[in-house]
Amino acid sequence: MLKSLLKHNLSIIYLFLCVIQAADIVAQTIPATPVQKNIQSPEVDKFGAVTFRFLAPNAKKVMLIMDDAKPRKMSIDTAGVWSYLETFAPDVYRYSFVVDGNNMPDPNNPYIKPLFKRALGQSLVHVPGPSTLSWEVNDVPHGVLSQHFFRSAIIGDQRDMRVYTPPGYDPKRPEPYPVLYLFHGITDETSAWVTAGRENIIMDNLIAQGKAKPMIIVNTLGYGAPEMFDPGSGVRNKQSYEKNERLFVAATLKEVIPMVEGFYNVGKTKKYRAVAGLSMGGGQSLDIGLNHPDVFDYVGGFSPAVILLDPDYTKAFPKLDESINQKLRLIWIAIGRDDYLTPSVRKYIEWLKTKNISFEYKESDGVHSYQVWRRYLSEFTPLLFK
CATH class of the missing domain: 2.60.40.10 (Immunoglobulins)
Structure with missing residues (x-):
């Protein structure tokens, strides 16, 4: 079997x-x-x-x-x-x-x-629509987008991360801001959640409407093995993706999060941290979130590419059991019914059930596209940091 x-x-x-x-x-x-x-x-x-x-x-x-x-x-x-x-x-x-x-x-x-x-x-x-759509620009206060460049000693390259700070961000506010680490999909880079995902517009609207708490969003580069994209490298295989995942997780935990907490007025405990992502980034968010419940309180996977993780989930999530239900406030997974990843996500959901894990799961209309991911971001962020 x-x-x-x-x-x-x-x-x-x-x-x-x-x-x-x-x-x-x-x-x-x-x-x-x-x-x-x-x-x-x-x-x-x-x-x-x-x-x-x-x-x-x-x-x-x-x-x-x-x-x-x-x-x-x-x-x-x-x-x-x-x-x-x-x-x-x-x-x-x-x-x-x-x-x-x-x-x-x-x-x-x-x-x-x-x-x-x-x-x-x-x-x-x-294609413009009514102002009620979360990704339509409205006459509301707007946040700020910043780009940071740094050298990753773990991965061994120069890279960037994008940061959204909410309207009225105050670096001296007594109550630190919460952070959502939001990962992109494969072949994308750090700007994808802004250009196609319109994350800043979505957050401006949700915050103005009182639906989401003011939060910082960090988009970091999702490649621990960026050389697999070099022309003629011929290394895009299972071993490359395993290396990609291992080093990405390490760089996020040991470099990106400390850097964000040094640059911005953000909380430094798990109650102030959430992680989510789409496709490859969705698999990465489940990997890093469920394997590090001491770091995050909220975990989201949008059309998560769990097939890029070890197919033996007991190896991919070696310590995962029902005790995580007391450690995490939310596990939220969603995917389009016509997404080509849906069969693999359904199997992953069934595996979570065998481990008695509490989670929220939904299937919506749609394929593997930003049409569903923008809506998921609009649904997921109001659930955070309440």
């Missing part, structure tokens, strides 16, 4: 790695396309209809790829402009063009989500 389960989990890990490799097509080292004169893309009308355009008169086939990964066939006009029109619900969407097999962002759209160690990123289109 154990041998069969291990074989199945390794198959899922292989599938996940294939999906990651497919996503990396976005970052192929092809020449950057200059801004195309007189081409407006994307064009969003007041009804949510979006027109995407790309000038390529000599191309034979151009496709639009969005969060659902379904190729959308674009059509060409007599001027050589390819276009595609579709109406979308209010939200923010990732997209790219596949031009004769080469995947690239929209050269006419400056709104982009960068990718780690890649020249190209993913384009973003915002």
Whole structure:
């Protein structure tokens, strides 16, 4: 039985790695396309209809790829402009063009989500909605985004972290601020939760509405083995991910958290700390949070890639038992029903049940995308530090 389960989990890990490799097509080292004169893309009308355009008169086939990964066939006009029109619900969407097999962002759209160690990123289109949506900019007090650079002695490189401080942040406030350590997904970098996740806008709105406590959010780089992304490295395998996880956790605990507590007026005990993340970062947040209940009080996993952890969960979480129910205030896990990680997350949930762990779990509509993760952040943060 154990041998069969291990074989199945390794198959899922292989599938996940294939999906990651497919996503990396976005970052192929092809020449950057200059801004195309007189081409407006994307064009969003007041009804949510979006027109995407790309000038390529000599191309034979151009496709639009969005969060659902379904190729959308674009059509060409007599001027050589390819276009595609579709109406979308209010939200923010990732997209790219596949031009004769080469995947690239929209050269006419400056709104982009960068990718780690890649020249190209993913384009973003915002379909505006009502002010009640948590990620829409409103006339409320706004927090501040900062970027810190430092050398990680544990990982052995220069890296950065992004920090959101809430509106009116007071470095001398008698009551220290709580901190949410919020991790990004694989191929992303530290800005992803701002560019695509709109974390600062979400927090500004929730704090103004009194739904969430003023808190600091830290986005640190999620790679303990960044060399696995180097072109031609050929090291992206199970061993690389194990090293990535081990060093990332160590750097977070021994470097990032002490640095944040030295720079900012934040609490230095577990009641002031929460950890969460999406995809790879979701698996990392469960790893670091459930294995270190002495460090955090709140743990969240959004579409967590638990398949990147040891498939034998008793090894990945060697000390996890029902005693953690008295140590943690909250374990919160959520995923979209059509997410390709849902089967593995459901198995993980069943394993938690066998250990008599108390947690909150939800499945919502959606795929592996920021459409669900923005909503999860909007639901998760009001539960913190009460």
